[in-house]
Every structure is written in structure tokens, then in C-alpha cells.
Amino acid sequence: MSMKSATIKVSGVLLCAFAVAATAPVSASAAEAEATPTFTKDVAPIFQAKCEACHRAGSIAPMSLVTYAESRPWARSIKDRVSTRQMPPWHIDRTVGITKFKNDRSLTDEQLDTIVRWVDGGAPRGNPEDMPAAVDWPDESIWNFAEQFDGPPDLIIESTPYTMPALASDVWWKPQVPTGLTEERWARAIESRPKTVAGRKMIHHAIARLVQEEPDAQIRQANQANPAAGVDRSRSAGTFMEWAVGKQGEIMRPGSGKLMLPGSEILWDIHMAASGEEVTDSVQLGVYLYPKDSPPEHRQVLHLMGTGRMDIPPNSLTMTEGFFPLQRAGRIESFQPHMHLRGTAMSLEAILPSGRRQLLSHVGDFNFNWHNSYVYADDVAPLLPKGTLMKVTAWYDNTAANRSNPDPDVWVGSGSRTTDEMGHAWVNITYFDDEEFEAEVAKREAAQAEAGGAQ
Numbered sequence: 203m204s205m206k207s208a209t210i211k212v213s214g215v216l217l218c219a220f221a222v223a224a225t226a227p228v229s230a231s232a233a234e235a236e237a238t239p240t241f242t243k244d245v246a247p248i249f250q251a252k253c254e255a256c257h258r259a260g261s262i263a264p265m266s267l268v269t270y271a272e273s274r275p276w277a278r279s280i281k282d283r284v285s286t287r288q289m290p291p292w293h294i295d296r297t298v299g300i301t302k303f304k305n306d307r308s309l310t311d312e313q314l315d316t317i318v319r320w321v322d323g324g325a326p327r328g329n330p331e332d333m334p335a336a337v338d339w340p341d342e343s344i345w346n347f348a349e350q351f352d353g354p355p356d357l358i359i360e361s362t363p364y365t366m367p368a369l370a371s372d373v374w375w376k377p378q379v380p381t382g383l384t385e386e387r388w389a390r391a392i393e394s395r396p397k398t399v400a401g402r403k404m405i406h407h408a409i410a411r412l413v414q415e416e417p418d419a420q421i422r423q424a425n426q427a428n429p430a431a432g433v434d435r436s437r438s439a440g441t442f443m444e445w446a447v448g449k450q451g452e453i454m455r456p457g458s459g460k461l462m463l464p465g466s467e468i469l470w471d472i473h474m475a476a477s478g479e480e481v482t483d484s485v486q487l488g489v490y491l492y493p494k495d496s497p498p499e500h501r502q503v504l505h506l507m508g509t510g511r512m513d514i515p516p517n518s519l520t521m522t523e524g525f526f527p528l529q530r531a532g533r534i535e536s537f538q539p540h541m542h543l544r545g546t547a548m549s550l551e552a553i554l555p556s557g558r559r560q561l562l563s564h565v566g567d568f569n570f571n572w573h574n575s576y577v578y579a580d581d582v583a584p585l586l587p588k589g590t591l592m593k594v595t596a597w598y599d600n601t602a603a604n605r606s607n608p609d610p611d612v613w614v615g616s617g618s619r620t621t622d623e624m625g626h627a628w629v630n631i632t633y634f635d636d637e638e639f640e641a642e643v644a645k646r647e648a649a650q651a652e653a654g655g656a657q
Contacts, residue, residue: 239320240328281321291572295564302579355488365482375472388459391490392443393451401483406473407446408485414466420529446573458632459498509625514614526592531639534584535630538575544598553591596625
């Protein structure tokens with residue numbers, strides 16, 4: 203039998219040892235090439251979905267990952283960052299607590315595996331015809347939610363401008379400006395952003411706090427339990443919105459909103475760091491309002507839940523904790539930890555009136571460079587009765603093992619500077635009266651029973 207005839211009959215039933223030996227390497231090589239993901243077909247769609255929001259020309263990331271030519275030089279770095287789950291920035295512990303979120307930007311296991319196999323396989327480009335159509339990213343000057351709400355925000359509030367020198371120490375700019383409202387209105391979505399792209403490179407974060415005479419005694423008591431520094435306790439209405447790298451804005455769940463009263467003001471807390479060039483900028487707050495004749499049924503408030511004063515000795519590991527009683531039943535909408543360079547982890551727990559403890563979320567790899575707000579999915583957002591005690595626990599590493607630590611040999615206390623420490627969670631709560639709460643619980647249980655029956 204000739205080698206040619208043996209080769210022809212490989213797909214049939216006649217095989218000889220020579221034919222197998224001759225063809226096996228070719229088949230293995232073809233299979234390996236088949237299994238290696240390519241940029242155009244497999245990786246580019248992942249980058250579009252999870253990376254390009256920041257990694258594109260003119261945005262805040264240090265490099266663009268839009269094209270193969272732009273991405274290929276960074277292949278090994280990309281593998282390192284995604285395999286350690288440093289990128290995309292999503293630091294929630296996926297093994298405990300609630301794991302479903304509306305704004306989850308993390309890679310799925312399959313997406314991560316695809317990127318790693320692409321790099322390990324030599325980061326091939328693939329067929330140019332497989333490249334997906336480019337994403338038409340909105341201009342940086344366009345509001346993110348404008349299309350969804352058929353136009354720009356109904357109310358735009360702007361901070362007083364500030365000029366940051368090219369080289370200077372960090373600055374905390376805290377102007378207070380009126381909202382301009384002359385009647386009660388309800389916010390259904392909020393966005394915040396530096397006015398210019400240059401401003402986004404020198405503003406680390408910008409907090410907007412709502413200041414008004416709080417009419418609800420229980421919410422007033424809750425806000426006064428953990429007031430933000432510089433806010434009059436009698437006029438604290440909770441944190442309204444924050445801009446930071448990793449945050450886009452907030453859309454309230456249907457039927458809920460944030461109350462804004464006539465004569466209210468916004469107290470800004472803007473943390474700026476020199477970017478190497480002189481920049482003058484302000485921060486804008488865009489508020490989409492419910493129609494006047496259709497206010498929401500439920501009120502939502504963003505509470506600051508602190509863990510007390512910091513006292514972190516040199517070369518030590520420290521833990522702090524704080525407690526926040528729910529004055530009223532509610533639904534926990536989101537959780538965002540806030541610490542500085544020594545902060546490593548934070549958990550949010552609910553201690554029910556029965557004494558039962560429920561771990562809601564744990565951020566086990568906190569990174570001060572990213573301010574992620576973890577927004578719970580509709581079907582798992584915690585429903586908690588009145589009298590629940592919210593517990594916030596924060597962990598700090600003031601040793602040389604902490605790569606973010608600027609100096610493990612110094613004592614660290616509370617403060618606004620990056621080298622100081624903080625420990626608080628921002629927790630969004632939609633409040634219900636007892637009857638509304640029971641109705642929400644019944645609705646959730648019915649949906650779960652229906653979903654279970656459909657499986």
C-alpha cells in the first residue's frame with residue numbers, strides 16, 4: 203500500500219502504522235490551531251464588552267485595547283491582570299454572600315479562560331473578517347443616561363470651579379451650591395462627572411451630599427447616627443452621588459427615588475491630585491426627575507455607615523467595625539466600601555431581629571484606585587425588617603506586605619488625606635412601611651417559587 207493510498211483512506215477504515223505516524227502531527231497541529239482563540243473572533247468582543255469603556259483613545263486608561271495592533275504589545279500584561287482578577291476592576295468575593303449584581307463588569311470564567319489561552323497561544327490576530335463592528339462610544343460630553351430618558355438631565359448642578367496647579371499637594375475642595383429647586387421633586391436617576399476629560403485625570407473622586415431640612419424623623423435619626431464630616435447634623439439628607447473611576451451613575455429601581463426639597467443645597471467634597479499640568483475644572487451633577495404628577499411610592503437614601511476612628515499602629519494588622527440600626531424596613535440596593543491605602547477588605551452583614559446573621563457582601567481585595575458600587579440584582583437585593591442591625595467590618599494592613607502601603611513604619615489615624623485612613627460603607631436603602639415590606643417579601647417569595655417550578 204502506498205503512502206498516498208493510506209492517506210486517502212484515513213477517513214475510511216484502512217489505516218497502517220506508517221499513515222498514522224505521518225498524519226498524526228499534522229492533525230494535532232491543526233487541532234491546536236483550531237483551539238487557540240484569536241483576537242478578531244474571540245478576544246475583541248470581550249474587550250468591547252468589558253474593557254473599552256476605559257481602554258480607548260481619549261479615555262482615562264493608559265492604553266487603548268480597541269484594535270489588534272494596540273492590544274498585542276500588552277498581551278502578557280493583560281494575562282497577568284485578568285488572571286489575578288485585577289482587571290476589570292471588580293473586587294467582590296464571588297464565593298460568599300450575594301453574587302448577582304446589575305452592574306457586574308467582571309469577566310466570566312469562560313471569558314477569562316479565552317483571554318489566557320489567546321495569550322498562551324501566541325496572541326494570534328485571526329481573520330480580519332471576524333472582527334466585530336467597532337463600538338460607537340458616546341462623546342465624553344454626552345450624558346450616559348440621556349438616550350434612556352429621552353434627553354439630558356432635567357437638573358444640572360455644577361460645583362464652583364477650581365484651578366489645580368501642575369505640581370501640588372492633594373486638595374479637598376468643598377464648595378456648597380444651591381440646587382435651585384423651588385418645589386419638592388424626586389430624582390429617578392443621577393449622574394456625576396468632571397466637566398472635562400483633563401479634569402478626570404486629576405480628580406480622584408467627587409462626592410455630592412444633599413443638604414436640606416429632613417422632614418422624616420426616622421431618616422433624620424439614621425443620617426445623624428453617622429454624619430459625614432462638615433455636614434450640619436440637622437440638615438443631613440445623606441450622600442446623593444459620587445463620581446470616581448469605575449462609577450457611571452445610578453438609576454433608581456422602579457417606584458423609588460430620592461427626595462429633593464426646595465431650598466436644598468449640594469455640599470461638594472472633591473479630592474484632587476496634581477496631574478502634571480495645570481487644570482481648571484468643575485464637577486457636574488445631572489439629575490433626571492420624575493414627572494411632578496407622578497412621584498415614586500418609596501424613598502431611597504444613601505447612608506454612610508462608618509466603623510469609627512482609626513488607630514493603626516506601625517507594622518500591624520487592624521480591624522474596625524461599626525453598627526447601623528434600620529429604623530424602618532427596607533431593601534438594600536447597593537454597597538460600596540471606602541477606605542484608603544491600608545484598607546484591604548470590607549464586609550457588610552445583616553443581623554436580623556431574630557439574632558440570625560446574614561453576610562450580604564465581602565470585598566476581599568479592596569483597591570483604593572477604584573470606587574466600585576455593587577448594585578444588587580432585582581431578585582436578590584436584600585429585604586430586611588425594621589430593627590435589623592447592619593454591621594460593617596473593615597480590615598487594614600499597615601505592613602510591608604501591603605504593596606500599596608507608602609510607609610509601614612508610621613502610625614495611621616483617621617483623616618481625609620490619602621495617607622490617612624477611613625472606614626465606611628455607602629449603603630443605598632429603599633424604605634418601606636411594615637405593610638409594604640410584607641408585600642415585597644410575598645412578591646419575592648412568589649417569584650422564587652415560580653422560578654423554581656419552571657426549572
